[in-house]
Amino acid sequence: MSILSVDGLCVNIGESRILRDVALEVRAREVVCLMGRNGVGKTTTLKAIMGLLPAQGRATLGGHPMQGWGPHVRSRRGIGYVPQGRDIFPGLTVLENLKLALVARGQRINGELDRILDLFPVLKPMLARKGGVLSGGQQQQLAIARALLTQPRVLMLDEPTEGIQPSIVDAIGNTLAALKAEGKVSILLVEQCVEFARAVADRFYVMQKGQIVAQGDMTALSDQVVRQHLSV
Secondary structure (H helix, E strand, O other), X not given: OEXXXXXEEEEEEOOEEXXXXXXEEEEOOOEEEEEOOOOOOHHHHHHHHHOXXXXXXXXXXXXXXXXXOOHHHHHHHOEEEEOOOOOOOXXXXXXXXXXXXXXXXXXXXXXXXXXXXXXOHHHHHHOOOEHHHOOHHHHHHHHHHHHHOOOOOEEEEEOOOOOOOHHHHXXXXXXXXXXXXXXXXXXXXXXXXXXXXXXXXXXXXXXXOOEXXXXXXXXXXXXXXXXXHHOO
16 A cells, blocks of 8 residues: 655756656555655655645645645654754753653653653654754754654655764664654655665666666666666
């Protein structure tokens, strides 16, 4: 069953066409990796799905067309988004950052917060610390935890391992595996690290010049595909 689906997605910025008829889907209880070299349109794809950029084409969430839905509506309907740069609030504590996700959904602190902190145990002793003093990897985990508190149907992560130390990368990979095992959320992941993608994802799409040029189960992500479309 498709949870998120886009077809014929096109984005123009000025006179330049950034995305050209992108089609992809994320099914229930799976991790999908969107891959490609820098500047091919991966981040633009996530922003278009989130409604942050004007786009043409068809996009559905749980079978419902998202045309006319602003970013706040898409968030409330079930899309969680963690952009590059994490976008946490550095002047707020870890707990205050997390509470904002609950406020956004009109909820109070409940057992869901305890569940999310179990997924990110590194955050438990840091609840009173300002977000700005956390390491990059800790901020990334905070950003993912905050997005999960909105109880999304689809979680979109833009390069969550970029610039992160290996131990934190492993922790994020373990968390994604735990989320997949829970079966409550599907994940669309932008990632350039082939080893990480192979470890966590079920399927992949590869972009080049704003188009999907390869796709399949992770077993089809051959060394030839990596050399042709991903190697720098």
